[in-house]
Amino acid sequence: MKIDHLEVINLRYEYPPAQRFAYAGGTCTGRLSSLILVHTDTGAVGIGSAYSHPGLVALIVKQQLEPLLRGRDPREVEFLWDRMYAVTRWYGRKGAAMSAIGGLDVAFWDLRGKALGKPVWSLLGGTRRNCPAYASALLWKPDVKLLAEEAAGYLAKGFRRMKMRLGRSEEYDTEAVRAVRRAIGNDNDLMADASMKYHVTLARRVGKFLAEQRAFWFEEPFQPEDIDSYAALRGTVGVRLAAGENEFGVQGFRELIRAKAVDIVQPDASRCGGISEVWKTAKLAADAGLSFAPHTWSDAVAVIANAHIVAAMPNGLTVEMDQTGNPMIDDLLVEPLRVKDGMLHLNERPGLGIELNDTVVKRLRTADPLAIPDGFYSDMVFGAEGLGPSAPYKEMP
Numbered sequence: 001m002k003i004d005h006l007e008v009i010n011l012r013y014e015y016p017p018a019q020r021f022a023y024a025g026g027t028c029t030g031r032l033s034s035l036i037l038v039h040t041d042t043g044a045v046g047i048g049s050a051y052s053h054p055g056l057v058a059l060i061v062k063q064q065l066e067p068l069l070r071g072r073d074p075r076e077v078e079f080l081w082d083r084m085y086a087v088t089r090w091y092g093r094k095g096a097a098m099s100a101i102g103g104l105d106v107a108f109w110d111l112r113g114k115a116l117g118k119p120v121w122s123l124l125g126g127t128r129r130n131c132p133a134y135a136s137a138l139l140w141k142p143d144v145k146l147l148a149e150e151a152a153g154y155l156a157k158g159f160r161r162m163k164m165r166l167g168r169s170e171e172y173d174t175e176a177v178r179a180v181r182r183a184i185g186n187d188n189d190l191m192a193d194a195s196m197k198y199h200v201t202l203a204r205r206v207g208k209f210l211a212e213q214r215a216f217w218f219e220e221p222f223q224p225e226d227i228d229s230y231a232a233l234r235g236t237v238g239v240r241l242a243a244g245e246n247e248f249g250v251q252g253f254r255e256l257i258r259a260k261a262v263d264i265v266q267p268d269a270s271r272c273g274g275i276s277e278v279w280k281t282a283k284l285a286a287d288a289g290l291s292f293a294p295h296t297w298s299d300a301v302a303v304i305a306n307a308h309i310v311a312a313m314p315n316g317l318t319v320e321m322d323q324t325g326n327p328m329i330d331d332l333l334v335e336p337l338r339v340k341d342g343m344l345h346l347n348e349r350p351g352l353g354i355e356l357n358d359t360v361v362k363r364l365r366t367a368d369p370l371a372i373p374d375g376f377y378s379d380m381v382f383g384a385e386g387l388g389p390s391a392p393y394k395e396m397p
């Protein structure tokens, strides 16, 4: 099997006004993601995706990595990964280049599985055909009653775990957690994401409150660069500390683990370097006695790629599933993601076991992969306004 050519399809979706959502980062108007397809001489196509600046992903894949990879055997995943890393290291290591490498890595794993007639979870040594999944949404609402209604809806949809967004004000954060906990009872799990808005003293206060509320984990209270604050907080409040959506490469996670900064690492195959890097990170976490729970926010290919690793590893906790009505999650695959009794179903088909819905891909595809219309795309902002001034966080007296 030889690589013939690579294809980058940048996807863009604009939420209808009523569906836009607010959180500590701003008000999200749309979403972006990049599909990466590896076409081979046998006709087999590997599917991957990357969640980063879509224009940079397209440039890196088409301009630099395609000439390097053409004619190579995509089943030589580790060899190709090292080559891709070596040629992008000077400007890469963390960020868009690693995400582009990761998108290709996922597609290579898909092809390796297809060639061997085995699902990726089985190639990674797993035996489970499903993977725990959690509903990720519960963004800021004008009234916490609306959060309670939304939370009840996820239980009705088959979820047993869900994540909410804090980082608004101490009064809102605590009331919102109480409302969701009341709505889902003590038999279901609740996670809280502080969107990097806290300092250590505040995080200790809210962390103790989250422990009382039996939160499953406390996510990203601080900026990813502030490892010292993570290390200072960890183990002091009685709730597990989770982070890693902004970390790249196994080396990045090694530093996070060595600093004893977190209890749960959150690598994302579509961000940090693909299935290979998440798998290595998962093993590193296991050696340190830690769990991993991949971040995913971009598209269904990323959810599935991450789910295969969680299913394969004993310390894999759960995968994230965006529930904001993002069609890249809900509609991108011919067989949509299915959650029952809190579990995401994985099939026995070779590779990732997925097929893209071409009609949806065509509808969301941007005509020019380098052109990105202005907008607030959740984690990425394009346009004159940038991130704008964020409202100060109001603490309780």
Ligand SMILES: [Mg+2]
Residues within 6 Å of the ligand: 193, 219, 220, 245
């Ligand atoms: Mg997060």
